[in-house]
Amino acid sequence: MSVSVGGDGGQDVDLNLAPIIDCFVVLIAYLLMTASFISLAFVDVGVFTFGDAAPPPPIEDQPKKDPPMVMAIDMATDYVVTIKVSGGKEKKDYAVPIKSLDGKNWDKEQLEKSLEQIKARWPEIEEASLSASGLLKYKDIVGLVQDIKKTINRVMVSGG
16 A cells, blocks of 8 residues: 655655554454353253143142252362252252262262162152352363263253
8 A cells, every 4th residue: 555645746655554454353363262242141951842831720720839849959169069959848958968089070979879869759850950160160060960960851050
């Protein structure tokens, strides 16, 4: 690109735009890499089936029910998994902490045993909410979801 400097009989100066374009390319790449477009707080990792569901009866026609049994599983950064069950007829909270064997790995065998005991005691529990710290590795979360799905059909993941 050639620009005339100094009015009538001035000099022609060549502008080199390549360094400026290089700076913008790097800046745009940096902004795209650091931007968070979507922040999910809750992800359902269950598989749904398609079909027509019957509409629920009106609220006044429904019999009074006990609150449903709810299972929440919390993953901590120190490799401790806590299973919490609440609701139902007992209206009592039940919590099982599962500590790591060596401080570096999840105790998956004890997790499976505890989930089987809970499922045997409360067979109406069909889903669990898994809460994981943002500092945990993705592969750890996915691995634990797969282990939980061996016993519990539906697992939802939320950030902690």
